[in-house]
Amino acid sequence: MPQRAYVDGQYLPTADAHVPVEDRGLQFADSLYEVAAVFNGQLLDWPDHLARLRRNCAVLFIPLPQSDAALTLIAKRLIAQSRAADAILYIQVTRGTARRDHVFAPGLRPRLIMTVRRFDFRQRAAQQKRGVSVITVPDQRWGRVDIKSTGLLANVMAKQDARAQGSFEAWFTAPDGTVREGGSTSAYIVKNGTLITHPLSAHILPGIARQTLLRLAREAQIPVEERPFSLGEALGADEALLTSTTAPILPVTRIDGHDIGEGRPGPVAARLIGLVADEIARQTGWR
Ligand code: PDD
Numbered sequence: 019m020p021q022r023a024y025v026d027g028q029y030l031p032t033a034d035a036h037v038p039v040e041d042r043g044l045q046f047a048d049s050l051y052e053v054a055a056v057f058n059g060q061l062l063d064w065p066d067h068l069a070r071l072r073r074n075c076a077v078l079f080i081p082l083p084q085s086d087a088a089l090t091l092i093a094k095r096l097i098a099q100s101r102a103a104d105a106i107l108y109i110q111v112t113r114g115t116a117r118r119d120h121v122f123a124p125g126l127r128p129r130l131i132m133t134v135r136r137f138d139f140r141q142r143a144a145q146q147k148r149g150v151s152v153i154t155v156p157d158q159r160w161g162r163v164d165i166k167s168t169g170l171l172a173n174v175m176a177k178q179d180a181r182a183q184g185s186f187e188a189w190f191t192a193p194d195g196t197v198r199e200g201g202s203t204s205a206y207i208v209k210n211g212t213l214i215t216h217p218l219s220a221h222i223l224p225g226i227a228r229q230t231l232l233r234l235a236r237e238a239q240i241p242v243e244e245r246p247f248s249l250g251e252a253l254g255a256d257e258a259l260l261t262s263t264t265a266p267i268l269p270v271t272r273i274d275g276h277d278i279g280e281g282r283p284g285p286v287a288a289r290l291i292g293l294v295a296d297e298i299a300r301q302t303g304w305r
Contacts, residue, residue: 024092025129029095029096029099037112041115042126043129047169048122049112050111051168054093055107055264056103057103067109083127084130089130092132099134104137107132108133109131110168111131112131145268148283149281149287150185151184151270151275152180152188152260152274153183154188156190156191161220164220164222173202176188176201177201187201189205197248199216199223203225208287209256213231213241213259227263230294231290232244234294235293253276257278259287269287
């Protein structure tokens with residue numbers, strides 16, 4: 019079965035799915051997106067993804083006409099059609115199509131796009147055992163990266179840099195040396211048993227995997243601090259981690275070529291990996 023897409027009310031093979039050249043998503047990145055994980059054909063943390071999409075639409079004055087029930091129906095139908103047990107669901111909402119003009123006219127009809135693509139979450143097991151490396155780059159993104167906009171050029175270039183240097187991810191640093199987050203992942207360190215991550219603000223995306231991880235940690239009595247941490251602090255940390263929808267949790271064992279702690283995944287990471295695996299199994303039955 020080829021990869022499937024939904025565009026403007028139609029279900030079709032992704033290769034046959036098109037949007038007009040004057041779509042504002044293409045012209046201005048005037049569009050939002052969501053990425054949700056599918057394990058065993060089941061969506062993980064789906065209500066949280068819907069809530070974030072709706073919040074973002076409201077912030078940008080994009081009047082998404084589909085109800086949550088309609089979005090869920092489309093997503094489930096696409097997943098069923100693609101017959102993929104483990105997959106990534108991608109949603110994009112653009113402001114719509116109009117003659118190119120920065121100012122948007124009232125009454126535009128938002129365009130809803132969804133695609134489903136098979137995804138091998140099992141590849142993460144080896145990375146969880148070994149750990150991954152990250153580099154750091156200056157954060158050159160705009161000032162509202164809490165909005166999940168498709169304007170991802172700085173993220174693209176940062177991740178390209180990381181890959182060129184043989185690293186999994188690039189961590190964005192602020193002018194004051196604070197580590198904010200990764201190009202497409204949330205960032206954490208562990209010091210003396212405490213899990214530390216940047217607080218929610220305009221400078222990071224409120225990750226769904228982050229929200230889940232912090233809840234699981236707190237439930238397991240692992241101390242959590244949501245506060246800025248510097249690159250110096252990260253280099254001196256006992257452990258480091260990253261999370262996202264596509265990499266639910268990975269230990270970070272090297273930053274800018276320096277070993278973190280012993281240079282291999284540590285005990286807090288191991289515990290959190292177990293908790294995340296249990297949560298995925300609880301929601302979807304996937305092991
Ligand atoms: N990226 N920070 C950034 C900048 C991100 O792009 C993402 C997600 C995250 C983690 O968010 P979540 O836990 O909700 O996946 C943090 C997605 C996966 C992407 O762009 O493909």
